[in-house]
Amino acid sequence: MVSHSDRPSNGALATVSRRVIEGALTAWAAVSLTFFALRLIAGDPVASLLSQGLASPDQVEGLRRSLGLDAPLIVQYLKFLGGIFRGDLGTSLYTGRPVSTVITEQLPATAQLALTGLGFALLIGLTLGVISAWKENTSLGQLAASTAGLATALPIAFTGILGLIMYRQLSGLMPILGYGTLRRLILPASLLGFASAGAIARVVQAGLKETMKGPYILAARARGIGYGFRLLWHALRPALPPVVSLMALEAAFLFAGTVVTETVFSRPGLGRLLVTSILQGDYPIAQGLVALAAIFYTTSHMLADILAFTIDPRLRRVT
């Protein structure tokens, strides 16, 4: 009865399990690369730890031994990998606190920023994309399209400072730096979202232009359904799967974006933690963060694929 190509589960399952293996390999590669790259770039962590110039060379060696940093690199690496499998990310060189605790402390601030940023990215991206497709040949459409272009081109370090200055002028000296209230979240989140919105807008616009040519749109038109509704209901839905896939990429982009955003807006969070730990040579924290980021990145990609299957049945056949 049921034709082979109509059975989604096999293909989907195969894709998912392949993705899981790929994801695990990617995560391992990222973690190993970080382990060795950090040691090349950031230099001797003991030197950074004792950078106040008062210790004697003997004391430096003593500290190195007691932190286990005198062991051969390959031993340190295997120990680190073993730790990850046991769910143990080690302890900070500076405070002796478990890396997992340090990361958990900073996670909510980044999650709040990134998720709100993602919301803004969708809101702004969809709006710009729809306008630029809908009003394609008017100045409004052009404006939307060029705003989307700007969003992609401008780095957050720039829009962040610009946003701060403009906001200060417009709002009459209201505090917006730091962390805590909703008011302090909106500006950084919207700028972070704006930076990701450009790509979404372009995908939406391109998708809409494509789907508007579909026969079902003509059919809808024939049924007397208005242009706006056709665009937003009949054409937008099939144009969405690429947006969902893109969101997974954007999730990674947003995490990278928080590094700058958190610094500019003086917010706590993982991005800032990463920068500080790299600069100070607090390897365990930097490694832990990258390991988590790699896992997060691959998981979000997998989820995006599965979501895309759900939204667009056609994809299930193409495995």
Place this chain on the structure above:
Amino acid sequence: MKHRLAPLLIILSLIFISSATACSIGSKKPSTLIYGLTLAPSGIDPHLNASSELGIPLASVYDTLIFRDPKTGEFVPGLSESWSISPEGLVYTFYLRHDVTFHDGTPFNAQAVEANLDYVMNPDHHSQKARFMLGSFQDVEIIDDYTVALHLSEPFAPLLDSLSDVYLGMASPTALETWGPTEYQFHQVGTGPYRFDEYIPNDKITLSHNPDYAWAPSIYENSKAQIETIVFQFYQDPATRAIALESGEVDIIGEVPTHDASRFDVSTEFNLYPIPIPGQPMQFFFNTRRAPTDDVRVRLALMYAVNRPQAVKTIFDVFSPVAQSPFLASFFDLEPQEPFPPYDPDTASALLDEAGWKITGDDNLRSSNGVPLELLIVAPPWGSNPEMAQLIQADWEAIGARVTLEIAPGFGPLKEAQTKGDYHAIGINFFGTDPDILRSFYTSTGLYNWSGFEDPEIDQLLTQAAQIPIDLEARLQLYEQFSSRVRDEGLVLPIRNYVNLVAVNNQVEGLHFTAQGWYPILIDLQMAP
């Protein structure tokens, strides 16, 4: 009708954005002060961590056994009413106050002093600074409940200075015991004018006034804190510091960039405090182990070639003095007898000619026996070092050298570049109130002997100076001899004395700083009515 949906969506989203941004204006209680810090430290337990930043809040949470007068450099009583030093400088006896209690109710006594020193010295705690500040300290002897003696293995002149710094502030033994080295930083308990309320990493530190404080040292003007709550927030990005102050986000902020500082300096709404930080100036060491800087004539020539006053003016405007000594505190200036070489490109050229580095072709490049004059500068990334290194690069190129500049992105990479050893000049400087830090930089076996110069005379001068605990004048003389030797051998190019530019809104009154320069005396702050 249906095509109205899209505009509706847009309007709704605009309303959402504007309403969200326009909500409640923050109301700040009048007795709360917000203090802007810069880099968020990795850990803030002063006994274990080393950041200068942590002392800004914590110098008011802790009292020290003794304090140092910022103007005279004299030591004055703190938690210790008086003290004595044995003639050979091996035993320091402290007579403690009887009336002091920690914020958690634990009484302060000789046992508390012992617990603190044990905590700092415990090798498992990995103290990054405090432990080394104790130098040759060996053990504590409790003579009675309020008398304690510190025994040293050899004389160590900086000990009193160390004991007056926040890194050796007295913490409640109960809290140290309860929380241990990893969690104590979140639950700090001292005896100072402010209590430690809360620390959220990368976000803020909150202090509240200690109403029971009744043992203020003479360097404090007030006997009790005036402002109830002080919140410290981190502004890592220099570009946002001025914005934070001007938008009312903070009342005080340190390390303001020079171009913003000039604006605050002339403003009527804000005041600017340029605060000198004792210690080494911004400086570049010459590598004496590598040609051509192994030749003293080349080193001196390179010093004559740099227009230091102009470079300092370019980068730091009027706020920083040009450095004239390898170490400076208001009460400890180590100026050499003959000043460091002034800007004089002709003398520079003459010295290079004499050393055999001559301009032969028409490309204005010096060479000696066919080897071109090539130099590598390694600069740290912080405190305008990269900009300064660029100006030095230009000045050296002007006298016929080919100069490469390498910016190390952090301390680790800087150390790495130093270990590699192919630099000719490298930037590094530390802060501190006692010139004994110079031992690390200039003695043959010093950890930071980055000029690689090994000189028995310098070794002897610095070792001897570290062992004169009482006679300040005798110490100073040794250091002046040392300075002259450093200058004559051209070991270091001093650039500018460090100045912390602190900007304050003009409602804040009474701002002054401890001898260490970085730490504000919070007990004396008040808000204008």
